[in-house]
Amino acid sequence: MLSNESLYIHGLNLLPQFGPARLSQLARYFASFEDAYNSGASELALAGIDEKIANEFLALRKNINLQYEAEKLEAENIHLLTFKDPSFPKLLLEIPKCPPLIYYKGKMDENDELCIAVVGTRMITNYGRVVTPQIVEPLVDAGAIIVSGMAYGVDSAAHEIAVKNNRRTIAVLGGGLDEKSLYPKQHALLAQQILDTGGALISEYPIGTPNFKQNFVARNRIISGLSVATLVIECDLKSGTLITAGHALDQNRQVYAVPGPIYSPQSQGPNNLIKMGAKPVTSAGDILDDLNLKTLPEQQTTQNLFGDSKEESALLKLLAFEPIAVNELIKQSALPASAVSSALTFLEMKGKIKNLGGQQYVLAR
Numbered sequence: 001m002l003s004n005e006s007l008y009i010h011g012l013n014l015l016p017q018f019g020p021a022r023l024s025q026l027a028r029y030f031a032s033f034e035d036a037y038n039s040g041a042s043e044l045a046l047a048g049i050d051e052k053i054a055n056e057f058l059a060l061r062k063n064i065n066l067q068y069e070a071e072k073l074e075a076e077n078i079h080l081l082t083f084k085d086p087s088f089p090k091l092l093l094e095i096p097k098c099p100p101l102i103y104y105k106g107k108m109d110e111n112d113e114l115c116i117a118v119v120g121t122r123m124i125t126n127y128g129r130v131v132t133p134q135i136v137e138p139l140v141d142a143g144a145i146i147v148s149g150m151a152y153g154v155d156s157a158a159h160e161i162a163v164k165n166n167r168r169t170i171a172v173l174g175g176g177l178d179e180k181s182l183y184p185k186q187h188a189l190l191a192q193q194i195l196d197t198g199g200a201l202i203s204e205y206p207i208g209t210p211n212f213k214q215n216f217v218a219r220n221r222i223i224s225g226l227s228v229a230t231l232v233i234e235c236d237l238k239s240g241t242l243i244t245a246g247h248a249l250d251q252n253r254q255v256y257a258v259p260g261p262i263y264s265p266q267s268q269g270p271n272n273l274i275k276m277g278a279k280p281v282t283s284a285g286d287i288l289d290d291l292n293l294k295t296l297p298e299q300q301t302t303q304n305l306f307g308d309s310k311e312e313s314a315l316l317k318l319l320a321f322e323p324i325a326v327n328e329l330i331k332q333s334a335l336p337a338s339a340v341s342s343a344l345t346f347l348e349m350k351g352k353i354k355n356l357g358g359q360q361y362v363l364a365r
Helices: 004-013 020-029 033-037 041-046 051-061 066-075 126-141 154-164 185-196 213-225 241-250 265-275 284-290 310-318 326-333 337-349
Strands: 079-082 101-106 115-119 145-148 169-172 200-203 229-232 254-257 353-357 360-363
Touching: 004 020, 004 033, 004 066, 004 079, 004 101, 020 033, 041 051, 101 185, 115 126, 115 154, 115 213, 115 241, 126 145, 126 154, 126 265, 126 284, 126 353, 145 154, 154 169, 154 185, 169 185, 169 213, 185 200, 213 241, 229 241, 229 265, 241 254, 241 265, 254 265, 254 284, 310 326, 310 337, 326 337, 337 353
Parallel strands: 115 145, 115 229, 145 169, 169 200, 229 254
Antiparallel strands: 079 101, 101 200, 353 360
């Protein structure tokens, strides 16, 4: 059930020009958002709202039916939180341009959760596919809530790790939360899995808002703002991931970066962040120790190097957490190609190795 106050701020938020800065202006001037919503041009001017924008809102207001708006939100199972609500995230209140209103699906009833943002490139490499679970899974096991943007690549990989472990995760989106606006469409199943495992989808944008490019830039401040720290795994030097890292620094939050191969374009971003003072991370323990959190016993990082056949044992000695191609395994093991192929199939079935695609294999943790 929506409160009157949240419904009135939603009505104001239907005008795109009433962004966080102007909604905050209204909050400072008026006793309530109900008063702001029902005010006239002269009162809006006294609150510091430009005449043109005030008139645009007054024209829009004539066509707004707040009861119908409430029904639309309810039909989509979308809830509202204002910055005045007790369950509004505490850390988010501290950031510049705090969103006075957030829309959410799922669960948002704790305001002091331990959240860690995990962000990175959409063009994730094999290195990123190996590193992401090795770092994120222990964070999830230690009780951290992963916050990301549900984009392709690193973002979705981080959410999927939380979901796989039946843990809560939060996805911050750059458009409306309604089914029609959900983006990317291909992640509709992931979005539902996030909700099914006690997580949340959140946005500062009302129903029907398209996913404009500038919205993603703005939402990045919320990803970092919800979190005590931001972890950058892979990105190039032009990636929006670096905007999230910049917001984290502006918000006086810690930034961690996973170093990568110096010749990989997708490692240039985190490598450069490390040069600029971000803390390098090679394991989840680096983050947990730095945040003074109790770490879980270290996961076993070495595998049983003895297989059930001499071929399996030979390949296990060559495999590591860095991807290696089948052709290289054949060359280094001096085994026939057919024997290597057969042994890899059995090792994968036993859960000792992972096939990354493209004939690339790594040890499984």
